Amino acid sequence: MPVARDVLAHAAKSPDMVALRSPGRTRTYGQLGADISAAVGAWWAAGVRPGRLVAVDLAEPIDLLTAVLAADLIRATPLVCDASWSAEQRTAVLGTIGPDLHVRDWPPASYGDAGVTTGPESATLAGAPAPYDVAWAGFSSGSTGRPRAVARTRASWTGCYPAVDKLTGMTSEDTVLVPGPLASSLYCFAALHGLATGASVTVTGRWASGLVRSYLADSDVVHLVPHLLEHVVGELASMGPSRLRMAVSGGAGLPAGLRERAGAAGLDVVEYYGAVELSFVAVDADGLGLRPFDNVEIDVRQVPGSSGLGEVWVRSPWLAEGYLAGATGPFRRDDDGWATVGDLAEADSSGTRALRLRGRGDGAVVTGGATVVPEDVEAVLGGVPGVRDVVVVGTPHHWLGSVVTAVIETAGPPVRRKILEAAARRELTPAQRPRRWYEADRLPRTPAGKPARAIIAEALIDGRPDHSGTSIRLMR
Numbered sequence: 001m002p003v004a005r006d007v008l009a010h011a012a013k014s015p016d017m018v019a020l021r022s023p024g025r026t027r028t029y030g031q032l033g034a035d036i037s038a039a040v041g042a043w044w045a046a047g048v049r050p051g052r053l054v055a056v057d058l059a060e061p062i063d064l065l066t067a068v069l070a071a072d073l074i075r076a077t078p079l080v081c082d083a084s085w086s087a088e089q090r091t092a093v094l095g096t097i098g099p100d101l102h103v104r105d106w107p108p109a110s111y112g113d114a115g116v117t118t119g120p121e122s123a124t125l126a127g128a129p130a131p132y133d134v135a136w137a138g139f140s141s142g143s144t145g146r147p148r149a150v151a152r153t154r155a156s157w158t159g160c161y162p163a164v165d166k167l168t169g170m171t172s173e174d175t176v177l178v179p180g181p182l183a184s185s186l187y188c189f190a191a192l193h194g195l196a197t198g199a200s201v202t203v204t205g206r207w208a209s210g211l212v213r214s215y216l217a218d219s220d221v222v223h224l225v226p227h228l229l230e231h232v233v234g235e236l237a238s239m240g241p242s243r244l245r246m247a248v249s250g251g252a253g254l255p256a257g258l259r260e261r262a263g264a265a266g267l268d269v270v271e272y273y274g275a276v277e278l279s280f281v282a283v284d285a286d287g288l289g290l291r292p293f294d295n296v297e298i299d300v301r302q303v304p305g306s307s308g309l310g311e312v313w314v315r316s317p318w319l320a321e322g323y324l325a326g327a328t329g330p331f332r333r334d335d336d337g338w339a340t341v342g343d344l345a346e347a348d349s350s351g352t353r354a355l356r357l358r359g360r361g362d363g364a365v366v367t368g369g370a371t372v373v374p375e376d377v378e379a380v381l382g383g384v385p386g387v388r389d390v391v392v393v394g395t396p397h398h399w400l401g402s403v404v405t406a407v408i409e410t411a412g413p414p415v416r417r418k419i420l421e422a423a424a425r426r427e428l429t430p431a432q433r434p435r436r437w438y439e440a441d442r443l444p445r446t447p448a449g450k451p452a453r454a455i456i457a458e459a460l461i462d463g464r465p466d467h468s469g470t471s472i473r474l475m476r
């Protein structure tokens with residue numbers, strides 16, 4: 001069933017219950033249902049039909065979710081955009097994809113009374129929903145210049161809701177805190193799942209410590225990434241009594257000891273591993289290791305030349321359809337229904353089926369729950385005058401998992417760091433911007449003349465950037 005129909009059912013049963021809360025706004029299920037129906041009527045009159053692509057480009061989180069649900073009810077595909085994009089990024093991304101409707105203002109402009117259907121009838125305009133409807137699309141992190149919008153069917157998006165309910169014990173009596181940007185599939189999934197369940201959902205649109213603290217005492221479940229979970233645990237330790245009982249954490253592995261510190265604060269933790277393209281892959285609800293999520297098969301395939309490491313392949317009903325507009329990326333499929341994004345893991349020899357992840361084989365950097373494609377960052381920094389070449393890798397970080405690290409080879413006089421940082425702020429999303437900067441007179445290279453990415457990454461990770469006579473030094 002579409003999440004929008006679930007919301008309309010909750011609106012009929014419990015119209016006065018709070019559905020959504022954001023800073024400064026609250027909508028009950030009755031109000032949210034009316035907002036969805038009005039938007040459906042306006043869009044239908046404007047020609048939006050099943051299968052059309054609707055770019056939802058709204059900063060206010062309640063408006064964004066209402067637009068997503070209206071598209072869902074029409075059986076159109078909502079494409080969730082990132083409010084932090086610059087004008088140049090927005091033009092490049094949406095110009096490549098070409099949505100049928102670009103939603104920048106809310107509520108939709110009125111098209112008059114003629115032909116506009118609102119109320120319960122709006123749920124029947126588009127006909128019966130189908131499991132294969134493409135019901136959601138969103139961007140993998142790193143979609144500047146070369147957009148990678150990932151599309152998911154209705155079955156892959158909502159079919160796993162019962163398994164998530166079972167893991168979290170969530171019910172319609174709960175209040176769910178979603179303290180991050182809805183452009184992230186982690187947070188968007190959490191909000192829509194909460195609404196489908198009939199819970200009250202608090203959406204902040206971004207992380208802000210003081211703002212999130214004000215919601216903690218009255219929340220039961222929170223979805224977030226590990227480095228933010230540490231903040232929540234610290235807040236709970238300094239607060240009075242709180243209802244918060246469950247944290248659902250994804251995007252990176254839990255740092256050692258964090259689950260135990262959360263438990264001491266009265267908080268159970270469900271950790272999961274997944275990707276925008278793969279959805280849920282493995283879950284750890286008890287601290288004993290990541291095991292396959294419901295209806296997921298995992299195959300760790302040996303990587304030639306690697307001792308004990310394999311590439312993680314997944315087969316499940318939750319896989320994405322692929323990228324929109326012919327974009328390419330780390331998502332690959334084989335003829336037997338298996339898929340991978342290039343993540344690496346240790347082959348399991350213990351018999352426990354626990355998955356021990358070891359990073360990305362394609363060089364993608366997973367930082368604070370976001371996946372950054374190095375080539376996207378390199379394309380921006382390589383365009384700065386004076387930069388001869390650039391290599392972007394991930395280097396370890398205690399809370400974020402990894403951070404984006406740039407090594408610059410200059411042509412002549414060194415390029416000033418503040419010029420590079422200005423280019424990054426102008427053209428890259430926050431997750432893509434390098435946190436660490438190095439420079440080199442010449443980069444180590446392969447026999448074919450390409451930058452030796454693996455050697456550079458190994459040198460930085462091992463703390464010995466001066467490798468094989470090549471001076472890689474910290475940029476100040």
